[in-house]
Amino acid sequence: MVITQDDLKIQILTIFPGICRDVLGESILKRAQNKGLVTVEARDLREWATGKHRTTDDAPYGGGPGMVMKIEPIHRALTAMRGEGTKVVMMTPQGRTFTQPIAESYAKEKDIIILCGHYEGVDQRVVDHYVDDEISIGDYVLTNGALAALVFTDAIVRLIPGVLGDDESAVQESFSTGLLDHPHYTRPEEYEGWRVPDILLSGNHAAISKWRAERAREITQARRPDLLK
Numbered sequence: 657m658v659i660t661q662d663d664l665k666i667q668i669l670t671i672f673p674g675i676c677r678d679v680l681g682e683s684i685l686k687r688a689q690n691k692g693l694v695t696v697e698a699r700d701l702r703e704w705a706t707g708k709h710r711t712t713d714d715a716p717y718g719g720g721p722g723m724v725m726k727i728e729p730i731h732r733a734l735t736a737m738r739g740e741g742t743k744v745v746m747m748t749p750q751g752r753t754f755t756q757p758i759a760e761s762y763a764k765e766k767d768i769i770i771l772c773g774h775y776e777g778v779d780q781r782v783v784d785h786y787v788d789d790e791i792s793i794g795d796y797v798l799t800n801g802a803l804a805a806l807v808f809t810d811a812i813v814r815l816i817p818g819v820l821g822d823d824e825s826a827v828q829e830s831f832s833t834g835l836l837d838h839p840h841y842t843r844p845e846e847y848e849g850w851r852v853p854d855i856l857l858s859g860n861h862a863a864i865s866k867w868r869a870e871r872a873r874e875i876t877q878a879r880r881p882d883l884l885k
Contacts, residue, residue, distance in 0.1 A: 664765065664816065665695045666809055669733055670772035670802040671712055673698035679806050688819040696809060698802075704732035713775055722776035730771065730782050739767055744788050746771040746778065747804040749797055751790030754808060756831035758791070762808075763815040770808060772801030834883060835876045838868040 668676050676698035679685065688694045702710040706728075713723040734744060743765050752758075762768060771778070771787065783790065793804045814820055841852040855867045876883050 666768045667737055668698045668770045668805045669701055671701050671774060672800055672802045673700045675802045676806060684814055684819060688813050693816050693818050694813050701729055701733055705729040724776050725774055725778040727779040727781050734786050737769055742767040742769055744769045744786055746773060746787045746790050747801040748773045748790050749792050751792040754791050754793045759811040763812045770805040772805050774800045835872040836880055838872040
């Protein structure tokens with residue numbers, strides 16, 4: 657699915673903005689920004705922290721290991737960054753699992769702030785009073801939420817018309833059709849005795865489409881039968 661909308665603004669709020677800036681300055685994300693199709697910015701949460709050391713975390717009430725992200729700097733940051741209609745999304749293992757349909761829904765938004773969880777988590781009062789949605793990119797734990805925020809951002813931005821070289825690419829990819837993608841081949845026709853399937857060289861586009869659909873369904877059945885339900 658390709659999304660049609662006005663320019664999108666995404667702000668990633670994190671204590672590790674350098675991780676984001678390196679990725680945002682490469683490949684498709686860089687191209688999308690250069691074309692003026694999206695604005696993506698990594699913001700340092702420490703800009704809104706106070707004290708000599710710009711502390712953004714503290715020990716958890718009730719005891720236990722690790723540190724918890726404090727509410728005060730996050731409150732100041734979101735107050736400064738939010739506009740009318742801004743969606744605040746927090747990346748957390750406790751969130752709903754990220755999927756292609758969720759990416760498509762967020763690609764229709766105009767203003768998104770992605771709050772990155774770090775350490776043992778974020779003070780629950782942030783979630784209760786500031787966060788519109790909690791997203792997890794999978795059932796595993798990462799070192800920091802900035803990595804998950806970049807996955808979330810990339811999946812959204814590539815759906816914007818003009819970002820990919822061919823907008824049909826976003827329509828035909830895995831999950832966009834409800835199935836995993838079919839196999840792909842390119843030149844040479846033969847390598848080390850391994851040939852490209854003859855059907856793809858036939859020029860019969862109807863037969864090729866049928867072959868691709870059949871292969872996509874076979875792969876989905878074998879690897880992700882849950883998608884066929």
